Amino acid sequence: MRLVVVGLSLSSSWGNGHATTYRALLAAFAARGHDIMFLERDMPWYAQNRDLADPSFCRLALYDGLDGLREHGPAIAGADAVIVGSYVPDGIEVARFVQDTARGVTAFYDIDTPVTLAALERGDCAYLSRAVIPGFDLLLSFTAGPTLTRLEQEFGARDARGFYCSVDPARYRPTAALRRWDLGYLGTYSDDRQPTLDRLLIEVARRAPERRFVVAGPQYPASIDWPGNVERIEHLAPQDHPDFYSACGWTLNVTRADMIRAGWSPSVRLFEAGACGCPIVSDRWDGIEDVLTPGLEIVLADDTDALVTLLDWPAERRETVAVAAKTRILAAHTSAHRAVQLETIFLMQPKRSARR
Template sequence: MKLVVLGLSLSSAWGNGHATTFRALLEAFARRGHDIMFLERDVPWYRDHRDLADPAYCRLEYYSSLDDLERWSGEIVAADAVMVGSYVPQGVEVARFVQARARGVTSFYDIDTPVTLAKLERGDFEYLSPEVIPGFDVYLSFTGGPTLRRIGQRYGSPAARPLYCSVDSERYRPMDVPRRWDLSYLGTYSDDRQPTVEKLLNAAARALPERRFCVAGPQYPSSIDWPTNVERIDHVAPADHPAFYAASRFTLNVTRADMIAAGWSPSVRLFEAAACATPVISDVWDGLDQLFAPGSEILLARSTEDVIAALAGLTAERARAIGEAARARVLAAHTADHRAQELEEHLVEAAQRTATAEKELA
């Protein structure tokens, strides 16, 4: 099929997890024989940090405004499926634009579902509004579980389906590099994640001054008081993520508050670290135990003491076994190839549902 995607970014992974998610998914989708165009809003903060100029698996084009998007109307009309992603600038207007022109299946891919729904509850329609949700043939959500029923029942989606983040298991794999840190964290700053970073990493670092820690990611305020044994790295390019994880005895997974409340919201970083066989210490939320087995595939931490116990109490052999078990789980269920097949199935299902409805009307 011909798929047109209007997403936040494919060209730049700076300050967002959307790019790596789209890259893995669309490359795997292309391997299934499909033709893909990605339309990205040309904005300076991504333009100045582009790390993927010309993907081999899809055509990447830019538009400068909603009016400029009109240049690509023909592609949208001719597509078998059109996908609009979360956090796209002027996303509500983009949704209306697509729904007015597309002749194939239309879908919304929400890589931020709990955040999106919290914004809708507040009347904040930054990139999605209740009025456009029923106009998408399928709502693809990176959150599963009860949230899917809510999208259908409260917002009128004709089909809400899970499409979790995933990982390119060829790029994200174990590496033999020197260990630099006992515990690392890779993630862009956010106000609601920082208290957990403070509790599960900074407090542990202060309690274990002989251990080494690292926090990597942009947009952290200069006002944060980092312990002296916490190294700060402003940005790690996606190509360097596997080496970053490999240099860590353990890595930390921290989840935003809205996503903890919704549950069933695994981040792309969780799958990436697991694919690298780096043992993950994670905060706790509903559904996590259905993705990774606590104690044998992932370690759960509710307190600073839980982190200290893992760092000081687990042998190297036990930690390695947990990391390897997590990688095996990812390879069995959470690679980009798995998600690409699921995406194809969801789009085909939506097309068949539409065709059936049209026959009934005729």
């Protein structure tokens, strides 16, 4: 199968979770014998922070603006399937071009579905519009559950499928890193995540000055008052993630507000941390039990007191949770599982000429 993906970024993981999601999925898809081309808009902030300029599993082509994308029209027209991802610059125009040019299956892959729907309702979504949604044969959604029905009934999606992110277990696995922190968080700053981070990590650090904490990720404002026992890491490259998780007693999962409201929206960090054998504590949202079982494979916490108590758990109890999560993730949420799912979804689609 010839697949073309127009995505936010494959070459740089700076300030986005898309790169690691695409890398895991496409590497596994290529391992099944498929040919892949990834088209990425050449943006200055990614150009300055590229950590995968020459992927081994696909051809990466950078383009300048819509005119640059049109130069790849023959590849798009000749592909068996074309995916356009969320947050692609000029995404609405990109979608129209792909829909007009492609002769194979077209799909929109939304790694940010609840955020996208909220922006569509406000009328300020820069990368997708209500008008172009019905033009895609498939809408692959980061979010499952009732959101899939909304996508079809309210937004006109022809065929909405739940398509979670995944983890590459060859890259994300326990390491020999020594434990350095009692609780760690890995994620780019977000206004709507910060109150939860304040409650479930920063305030916990103030209450437990003898403990060690870490927050890794860019774009945190200088106005944040970090306690002295919270270490800050501005950017952590994907190859350093396994050591980071292996050095944490617990890792914190914090979900964006729109995704909490929608439910059924697991972060890629859940799968990556779990595959590295780090026990996970998370905020609460509907559908999490479809991914990891609360109390057995993941721990849910609502307030500072719950986190302070959690840090006193004996190592054996933490290890039980970590092993259960890793077992579940390796059985259901690896990139190999998603590659088979994606292949099956594409092969089940009728020919585009028949659909039209």
